[in-house]
Amino acid sequence: MTKDVALPPRLQLRGITKRYPTVVANDRIDLTVGVGEIHALLGENGAGKSTLMKIVYGVTRPDEGLIVWEGKAVAIASPAEARKLGIGMVFQHFSLFETLTVAENIALAMDEKIKPALLAPRIREVSEKYGLPVDPDRLIHSMSVGERQRVEIVRCLLQSPRLLIMDEPTSVLTPQAVLKLFETLRRLASEGVSILYISHKLDEIRALCDTATVLRGGRLSGTAVPRDESNASLARLMVGSDLTACQLLPREPGEIELELTNLSLTTRDPFGTRLKDLNLRIRAGEIVGIAGVSGNGQKELLAALSGETLVGEINRSHAGMIRICGQPAGLLNPAQRRGLGLGFVPEERLGRGAVPAMTLAENALLTAASGGSSTGMVRHGMVQQQAARAFAKATIEQFKVKCGGEASVASSLSGGNLQKFIVGRETRLKPKVMVVAQPTWGVDVGAALLIRQALIDLRDQGVALLVISEELDELFMICDRIAVINQGRLSPTLPSAELSIEQIGVLMSASHADESRHAEHADVAA
Amino acid sequence: MSLPERLLQSLWPFRLEKRTEPSSVMRLASPLIAATAMALTGLVVFLILGKDPMTACQVFFLKPLSTTYDLGELALKATPLMLCALGLALGFRANVWNIGAEGQLTLGAIAGSGIALFWGEALGAFALPVMMVAGALGGMAWAAIPAFLRTRFHTNEILVSLMLVYIAQQLLGYLVHGPWRDPDGNNFPQSKVFVENAVLPMLVEGTRVTAAFIVGLLLAVASWVFSTRSFAGYRMLVAGLAPQAAAYAGFSEKRNIWLALLIGGGMAGLAGISEVAGPIGLLQPVVSPGYGFAAIIVAFVGRLHPFGIVLASLLMSLLYLGGEAAQIDLQLPSSITGLFQGSLLFYLLAADLFITFRLRRIRRESRAVAGVAS
Ligand SMILES: Nc1ncnc2c1ncn2[C@@H]1O[C@H](COP(=O)(O)OP(=O)(O)OP(=O)(O)O)[C@@H](O)[C@H]1O
Ligand SMILES: [Mg+2]
Numbered sequence A: 001m002t003k004d005v006a007l008p009p010r011l012q013l014r015g016i017t018k019r020y021p022t023v024v025a026n027d028r029i030d031l032t033v034g035v036g037e038i039h040a041l042l043g044e045n046g047a048g049k050s051t052l053m054k055i056v057y058g059v060t061r062p063d064e065g066l067i068v069w070e071g072k073a074v075a076i077a078s079p080a081e082a083r084k085l086g087i088g089m090v091f092q093h094f095s096l097f098e099t100l101t102v103a104e105n106i107a108l109a110m111d112e113k114i115k116p117a118l119l120a121p122r123i124r125e126v127s128e129k130y131g132l133p134v135d136p137d138r139l140i141h142s143m144s145v146g147e148r149q150r151v152e153i154v155r156c157l158l159q160s161p162r163l164l165i166m167d168e169p170t171s172v173l174t175p176q177a178v179l180k181l182f183e184t185l186r187r188l189a190s191e192g193v194s195i196l197y198i199s200h201k202l203d204e205i206r207a208l209c210d211t212a213t214v215l216r217g218g219r220l221s222g223t224a225v226p227r228d229e230s231n232a233s234l235a236r237l238m239v240g241s242d243l244t245a246c247q248l249l250p251r252e253p254g255e256i257e258l259e260l261t262n263l264s265l266t267t268r269d270p271f272g273t274r275l276k277d278l279n280l281r282i283r284a285g286e287i288v289g290i291a292g293v294s295g296n297g298q299k300e301l302l303a304a305l306s307g308e309t310l311v312g313e314i315n316r317s318h319a320g321m322i323r324i325c326g327q328p329a330g331l332l333n334p335a336q337r338r339g340l341g342l343g344f345v346p347e348e349r350l351g352r353g354a355v356p357a358m359t360l361a362e363n364a365l366l367t368a369a370s371g372g373s374s375t376g377m378v379r380h381g382m383v384q385q386q387a388a389r390a391f392a393k394a395t396i397e398q399f400k401v402k403c404g405g406e407a408s409v410a411s412s413l414s415g416g417n418l419q420k421f422i423v424g425r426e427t428r429l430k431p432k433v434m435v436v437a438q439p440t441w442g443v444d445v446g447a448a449l450l451i452r453q454a455l456i457d458l459r460d461q462g463v464a465l466l467v468i469s470e471e472l473d474e475l476f477m478i479c480d481r482i483a484v485i486n487q488g489r490l491s492p493t494l495p496s497a498e499l500s501i502e503q504i505g506v507l508m509s510a511s512h513a514d515e516s517r518h519a520e521h522a523d524v525a526a
Numbered sequence B: 001m002s003l004p005e006r007l008l009q010s011l012w013p014f015r016l017e018k019r020t021e022p023s024s025v026m027r028l029a030s031p032l033i034a035a036t037a038m039a040l041t042g043l044v045v046f047l048i049l050g051k052d053p054m055t056a057c058q059v060f061f062l063k064p065l066s067t068t069y070d071l072g073e074l075a076l077k078a079t080p081l082m083l084c085a086l087g088l089a090l091g092f093r094a095n096v097w098n099i100g101a102e103g104q105l106t107l108g109a110i111a112g113s114g115i116a117l118f119w120g121e122a123l124g125a126f127a128l129p130v131m132m133v134a135g136a137l138g139g140m141a142w143a144a145i146p147a148f149l150r151t152r153f154h155t156n157e158i159l160v161s162l163m164l165v166y167i168a169q170q171l172l173g174y175l176v177h178g179p180w181r182d183p184d185g186n187n188f189p190q191s192k193v194f195v196e197n198a199v200l201p202m203l204v205e206g207t208r209v210t211a212a213f214i215v216g217l218l219l220a221v222a223s224w225v226f227s228t229r230s231f232a233g234y235r236m237l238v239a240g241l242a243p244q245a246a247a248y249a250g251f252s253e254k255r256n257i258w259l260a261l262l263i264g265g266g267m268a269g270l271a272g273i274s275e276v277a278g279p280i281g282l283l284q285p286v287v288s289p290g291y292g293f294a295a296i297i298v299a300f301v302g303r304l305h306p307f308g309i310v311l312a313s314l315l316m317s318l319l320y321l322g323g324e325a326a327q328i329d330l331q332l333p334s335s336i337t338g339l340f341q342g343s344l345l346f347y348l349l350a351a352d353l354f355i356t357f358r359l360r361r362i363r364r365e366s367r368a369v370a371g372v373a374s
Helices: A049-056 A079-085 A102-109 A116-129 A145-158 A175-190 A202-208 A231-239 A298-306 A316-321 A334-340 A360-368 A385-398 A415-428 A445-460 A472-478 A501-509 A512-520 B003-011 B024-048 B053-065 B068-093 B101-153 B157-177 B212-229 B231-241 B243-249 B253-280 B291-301 B306-330 B335-356
Strands: A011-020 A023-033 A038-043 A064-069 A072-074 A087-090 A163-167 A194-198 A211-216 A219-224 A256-265 A275-283 A287-291 A322-324 A342-345 A433-437 A464-468 A481-486 B014-018 B357-361
Touching: A011 A049, A023 A038, A023 A049, A023 A064, A023 A211, A023 A219, A038 A049, A038 A175, A038 A202, A038 A231, A049 A087, A049 A163, A049 A194, A079 A087, A087 A145, A102 A116, A102 A145, A116 A145, A145 A163, A145 A175, A175 A194, A175 A202, A202 A231, A211 A231, A219 A231, A231 A445, A256 A298, A256 A316, A256 A433, A256 A464, A275 A298, A275 A464, A287 A445, A287 A472, A287 A501, A298 A342, A298 A433, A298 A464, A316 A322, A334 A342, A334 B243, A342 A415, A360 A385, A360 A415, A360 B231, A360 B243, A385 A415, A415 A433, A415 A445, A433 A445, A445 A464, A445 A472, A464 A472, A472 A501, A481 A501, B024 B053, B024 B291, B024 B306, B024 B335, B053 B068, B053 B306, B068 B101, B068 B212, B068 B231, B068 B253, B068 B291, B068 B306, B101 B157, B101 B253, B101 B291, B157 B253, B212 B231, B212 B253, B212 B306, B231 B243, B231 B253, B243 B253, B253 B291, B291 B306, B291 B335, B306 B335, B335 B357
Parallel strands: A038 A194, A038 A211, A087 A163, A163 A194, A287 A464, A287 A481, A342 A433, A433 A464
Antiparallel strands: A011 A023, A011 A064, A064 A072, A211 A219, A256 A275, A256 A322, B014 B357
16 A cells, blocks of 8 residues: 555545434544545444445535545535545445446446446446446346445446445445455555445454544544454444343254245246245244355245245145245235234335335334234224334334434434334234344444344244345354355255355355256255 | 537536435425416416406406305316315325326216216105216226226226226217217207206305315315325325335235225216216216316325315316406417416426425536535
């Protein structure tokens, strides 16, 4: 890394303050990023990290404070102005047009007008150079969250920024992709690009970042050199107290509650993944994890489990390929499956797990009204607002969701807090089977612990859980057994105690030349 | 930057910029801005046509409000607009775009008239309630066609419901020219006059306003309760705001489409029968001067909110009455009403842009405008 002492720092923030009606999101924040420096921004969910970055990128206006860009005080009124200065940002919640291709989306986001067709070669070039595989001609709606994020990163890099802001870029990337991204970022830094990096993954921050600024409750809580800290000491700076680890005590599983038998599913989507012969049995009181690189059939499997895709529409006898609590469920819609006792936490929280424009109380109604246990939220077809508010309130308290109360709209919550709310809502419905996708995506260490513990508590109460996650550490932490999904096929499950990360890595990248063997031995461990 | 672009920028140094949050003030102000802009446009049109703008405005906007009879007319014409718009708004909020209320209104008029013409006498005091139900069912049946085609074959309900308007009008024409024509009517294309017990009673002496106006107001309250308090209304709202969340929750998309279209069709059908059983009193080739289409504008000017729609339907009714007065007193063509309606919608859509966007001044190229971020 080359640092020229004579150069002014790339970005200086002085006394930035941003107040929202219910909370001071940023309270007199100072921050300095040097040329070619990789600077981490740390803090719990709702600490104000995204707000601060949106201020730098011109999305949000600060109430007070000064932004100094390369030695000059500036007022950044819009993202376009930020981009003109040389600031690029990858958002936590990205906004891509589903019905357009990658190239069209990127063309729309560029300030100069370029035909998508002309942009395609540049997209390929950048995506290859930085190890972020993206096909410019693919339609967004067929892509998983992880793939969409790659599009956003490539979009930023195309504009060759001098300051790159990344709001939790790795939360949905595979371990290999993360390593590639780090190489990219280090190279960018050595070329003089400054990077502001938000992540809840402390290991990553210690491996990547030169300095760290820690926020707590909207205030500056300290700065650190991550390399000299431990995960525990960084967590202490963020949370203000020590954290305990969650525990998975051995437990005898009960009856089979979720069962997939030779589940095969074709897809209408040309870029979708066909599910081939999936077999899986999950018993009451155990957590089974599914590891795998995103885009290998997770999306299709989740839709088939939740009921958003029906199984057996053509051949009714296939409805039994999915059984929930012993009942054939392939032809049941999501509400009916919830009636059988299914709880479901989807990958996308805004727009799917929650309605962005509705309040938390209204969002409680989304699934709680048809949930397994009677919550009394709907009586004689009328919404019992009192009950919905009480349910939301209890969820907020139990899961320590930081927000302005049950009347705040879902889109005003920070990413991690909305996730806590959704997990909480599904948990409080007392499911018998719980399917969770990316349970702690974008969630801070403290909250991740809370969510994982909540899942383990469900297990100990005799719920059958299926967790699909790209974070192997997490799967090892909370799962009794782990399987790997790859190209639409599911490996046999193995007890996590007998597995190593290397073994899983091999399974994740195996090609299916030896397809038949897998199918024959499917689910031997169950 | 190219030369024309630079030229444009010096003439118009503003740029549209997305607001961080939609402005709720603008959401309410926009219909008012649109109505004001519409009135100003009217003023200019009157001037161009060589009318004294002050008298023209007086004739157009104030005369229709001057007597009890006039106020009755205002409520009378607001009734079908209100009924149609209430039903449409429920659908629009659920992302179902029923554009064919005019056709559903026509079918409602036909179905209700059928009862009046053939069983009007026999049903006695029950004639009117049965006619109302038949009218609503007629409208629903017509709306069921786009609902079926959309849920079964994924056709576009905008096109199907719109095309069905013209079929409905042909059907009405056939009936009044053919089988339902009054044999003693000197060959006029119209049905027999309804018997007395099949005609809606007057609400206020000396006016033509009928009980349907009260029904409209009650339905406005019912529609408000439905969308804010009932679970079915909640499901439709979710379907409109976040279709993926509706799918995740297991709210059936088909049910949403059916419900939205049936409610819209039923209300429009009710509007249709209220017209023929009210001020018209018989079936004729034209039962509505485009209430079903004007109701789309009413729904949006009323912000898709039941109470807003009540107010907007009164405004739209005023435009109809003002147009009529302008024809009589100022010898202006009847298209003046359409002009006002059109410009109202036009300005509303333009003003609505500023709910999510705002204008900002483009600053000079020099970036040295050092300043404290405000
Ligand atoms: N538009 C808004 N209106 C009201 N409150 C808001 C708004 N945006 C953010 N907040 C609040 O400001 C605080 C900081 O939110 P922010 O999104 O910056 O947190 P964060 O540190 O990025 O959290 P996470 O790690 O969960 O993404 C939160 O309490 C949030 O609820
Ligand atoms: Mg954030």
